[in-house]
Amino acid sequence: MQTYYFYLNSAEAYTYVTKAPLLDKEPEFIWVDCTRADVIHRAEAWQKEMLELTQITLNEYHVRDILNVEHPCIFDAMDDYNLLIFRKLITPDDKINAGESALEKHESVFGLATTPINFILSSQVLITVREAGNRAVEAYVERTETILCRPIEEQNKPRKLALNPLDLSLRLLNSMVDGYLDLRIPLTRRVEFWQQELLQGHRRFTQWNQLLQENMAFQQMENLCEEQIEALLELRDEIVENYSHIKGKKRAEKQDIMLVRVDDLSSHVERIQKHTTRLRGAIQAAMDLHFSAIANQTNENMRILAIITAIFAPLTLLTGIYGMNFDIIPGLKDPMGFWIMMAAMLICTVVLIIFFYRRHLVGRGERSVMDMLAQQHKDQHVNLFWFLDYEPLKQTVKGTLKEVEKLTKLK
Template sequence: MKAAFFMQRSFNINFIDHDLSWLRMQVYYFYRHTTDNYIFLSRERMTDHELIFKWADCVREDVVNHAEQWQKNIKGLTDLSINEFHIRDILNIDHPCAFDTMEDYDLLIFRKIITPDDQISNSDVTGEIHESIFGLATTPISFIMSQHVLISIRETGNKAIDHYVERFEQILQRSIEEQNKPRKLPSTPIDLTLRMLNSMIDAYLDLRTPLTRRVEHWQRELLQGRKRFNQWPQLFQENMAFQQVENLCEEQIETLQELRDELVENYHHLMGEHAAESPDLLLVRMNDLGSHIERTQKHTSRLRAAIQSAIDLHFNAIANQTNENMRILAIITAVFAPLTLLTGVYGMNFEFIPGLKSPEGFWMMLAAMLLSTVLLLYYFYRQHLVGRGEKSVIEMLAQQKHQRNVNLFWFLDYEPIKQTLKEVEKITRFK
């Protein structure tokens, strides 16, 4: 009877392995050495060492195209029955960052910004398109975590996950005694999850340089361009891309905070026999993840503020140029106003006008017109309105204390007249 049971068990294992052959799924087993108590990695199942946890790395296209068969294989491999609504969340390419808990496992959906190092492309097989705003696109990565199982569902070409797969493949080529050198292997599913999240979030910091260059490009176009700026749709799309990054960072911070709360409140349920270990290292790692996301969010906010400042400066420069043109036109008008007055006076149809019959009258009129022009230009020059550039704000504020504006009722400031006006005001109030 026992032999039949073991034969049936061996048949089920072989059947599962056979089903896994058509999937692009990679399974890694993490064992603890029986005598030396260190962790090592294997692609094969072992019975003489303690199994700590297993990691199944799945490609999202397999889940989309063969959802039912994928669930059966996961059930046979990990004994986990994934909730139907969680399957829908995993299949939704536009699902936001989220964290949910079940009795058997926890689900973490994390959206990653597609960086230039990634080789993720829109799939023709699934017919799905990653939403992209001016070159910035995100892709979902799902983590199903339990005490002994970690399942990751990601797109093909995700460089952060591929980096860990390549690293584990290199570790498998070493001997069991050398696998923990120079870095120790993860001891829990959540530890491996946080390490992969850290690899993804660290790539965000590399985006700061190209994003800063984009902002510098728009600043040059807005402030130093000699032609009229007409790329407003592209600039607004760029601003929306920064808004998208800020919203994504906010979602990620909230999701990590929910995971942190779950780790603190239900640490024994999440860790199982590893609950005796201190959660301080995991909390430090999660705080580091949140700090990196906040740095990216603050940098993006500064870039948005820089773009907005450039737009404000652009419109201020246009307004300043308009004011400069109006100032020049006002100066020209002021210079020609006395000339117009003189020509208008001597253009009157009176019979007797001084100098009308004099042979020097024309030259005297030209001299008077020239003198008035020179005097006005000298006045504008002394007032820093022409020929000496713009005054600083401090100079303009200081000048207001020493100069009076043109006042048509200047005679009312005379002291005797002031006293008379006050007495008239008192009599009026009395009546």
């Protein structure tokens, strides 16, 4: 648990931060950063510590919500404070212990794991409860520790410190949401991989279980973004209705600026949600195209088998007739009977092939649909001067050249 005291120098109008309270000044606000290890198995003692440090009495049900590692995103307003639970997607940058030795077990839904960050927010206090290894929050803590090493007059340069708990909360949320935007490129590359696997024509696609898991992970990502947007909208409503309840007493950012920052966070989450929806649609379109190609290939195979059956049906009839066990069959003892029968069968075969060819059922030279989808058009070039081949333009250019020649001769 770490505590930071933010003070305002009213004379020169700059903010500075310390790790210990100053005896002769009242802090603008206090930030208490806790890990879940500070709360689990000692919830009552932690409540008493927060009461002594911040003078805030935490609701028992809110403490239970904080202890629940799988609690969804919510925002709840109280008379003394507001509670915001924001679930963050665990990225490779996070060093959160999720193995067997972890203090708490994370439920991984289709390979997607999230971690909660709890914000207890009032006009003069911000309490954050997070898991150790949360890179977004720890990066901000490291930056604050770096600022502490500077002189008080230089702490607010080149980047201003937070002015109130709401401002600091939005900065922490912004650092987490900005990391989501970096996920768009790897997610897009993953979808491109599945599209290539589904539409390749060299081997049969067998990774259906893994594809289903990743498709459901995209859906879970959409649900997570929807929960985050709802929590941020409730926070925005609280800023609109009760901004005087959560802003700093001495100095605070204007309400419009806070609303703009909340809207910016919501728009970032919405961009990720829409991008994930588009990627799910791309995977679904590739699956539909794959099944359509398979169905078309099956129809093509059945067409070929039907043609072969139609060609061999008359031959089977002739051989069946002359294979009957009768003593007297016309041409049975004729020395040329075998060759006459072979000629008749050959003529019948040629006639049927010509008939099917005229009906465009054979000899079309089509490739497999899967092969056509999988082929790489390496020799395709875009003609940037395609408009020069446009016939009306050619005639106009020729007419202009003739007029120029006439004028040249007259001169």
